[in-house]
Amino acid sequence: MLYSAGVYQSGEDSLEQAQLNKMERLCQQLELKETDSVIEIGTGWGAWLSTWRKTTAAMSPPLLSRMNSTTTLNSESSMKVCKTALRF
Numbered sequence: 349m350l351y352s353a354g355v356y357q358s359g360e361d362s363l364e365q366a367q368l369n370k371m372e373r374l375c376q377q378l379e380l381k382e383t384d385s386v387i388e389i390g391t392g393w394g395a396w397l398s399t400w401r402k403t404t405a406a407m408s409p410p411l412l413s414r415m416n417s418t419t420t421l422n423s424e425s426s427m428k429v430c431k432t433a434l435r436f
Contacts, residue, residue, distance in 0.1 A: 369397065 354366025355373055380386070 366397065 353370075354361075354363060355369040356366045357369055361369065
């Protein structure tokens with residue numbers, strides 16, 4: 349889960365940018381590869397789904413399909429993606 353604490357790379361970073369920086373750093377530390385799988389259990393509003401979608405980590409076809417249909421992270425459909433992520 350993400351909270352308001354982020355990684356500020358400069359004094360001009362917004363909270364949103366700091367959150368993106370934090371997720372990027374965590375993805376780098378995890379060293380996700382094409383052969384890795386990630387399970388999203390839907391505890392938040394979809395930020396991790398969006399971030400992992402941009403990495404080389406694999407997603408199941410149903411989860412990827414749901415993520416591709418989501419246009420914005422704060423949208424109602426994004427919340428539905430998180431709530432149904434495990435129903436393959």
